[in-house]
Amino acid sequence: MSETLEQNPSRWQRFRERLKNTYRLVIMNDETFEEVGSYQLTLLNVYVALSSVVVIVALIVVSLIAFTPLKKYIPGYGDTVGQEEYAELYREMEDLKKEMEAQALVINARLSTVKDEVETAEEVERRSPAAEADTSEQAPEVSAEEARLRRQVQLGAVGQAARQANEQPQAGSRDVPLEQMYFVAPVRGEISDGFDPGAKHYGIDILAPKNTAVKAALDGYVFLADFTIETGNTIGIQHDNNVVTFYKHNSELLKKAGSFVKAGEAVAIIGNTGVLSTGPHLHFELWHKGRPVDPADYIRW
16 A cells, blocks of 8 residues: 555656756857857746746835835825815814904904894805995994093993992902993893792793894803703803803804903804793893892893
8 A cells, every 4th residue: 555655656756756857948149059058957946036026116115115206196085185185274264264254254243243233144154255345435433542541431431320329349359340340131022921030030031033143242251152951052151350251052163162252252152942941032131240240220222
């Protein structure tokens, strides 16, 4: 039996034997049959040489793609640096767009405050840049110094009225009474429910047309801009002199926490959100030194 296996070797054994066989490659002149060169080869040497050539070529191709500009022409590889730059430019454009929209809301809110009119969200959207340009040409531009002077004159008038009522604070005190502070009405409308701390109603409810812009009562920083189950979309603003205002049940919030807002700047759109709301209105609260006060005593609605 063993003799038969030795006489009939397997294919693998025959292949290994063929790899060990030695061959001679002779190069001759076709005309004179003169031998130019002679090389001794085996199949194993040929396989190793071909494999080495393939590996070297593959390494060269990969290096060219990875370390030269040729990678830009490979589909799917792309230029990652360029893509990051495009993404950064897109984000900057989106930020500029949001800032322009916010500035448009501020301008419209201030115009409506001066005219004592109610401005809706639809009117803000319908306002075109051309119309704003015409308005700026008709009305003279107010400089920062003139605006500051007008503000001081208004505060002076309020302070004079307060002094007549013998409610002037002591000299050197930074605590300004609410009577001497100028509040902007968040909206113009009818008061449907008044201030009633006994019933835990710490503010007043004002009825106004749908999509009316809600304005900040004073300059300050937004510390709350979120949705709650009871009060819906709610904005909270911290002002000077320990004054805090809340604007509740809004359909949409126009500011985020951390934003600085000016008096009369639109911060939300009136709505009917939250389980405590029974119809479109604004619930406005005014807190002073950690205690709620009646906004109707200090703001003309």
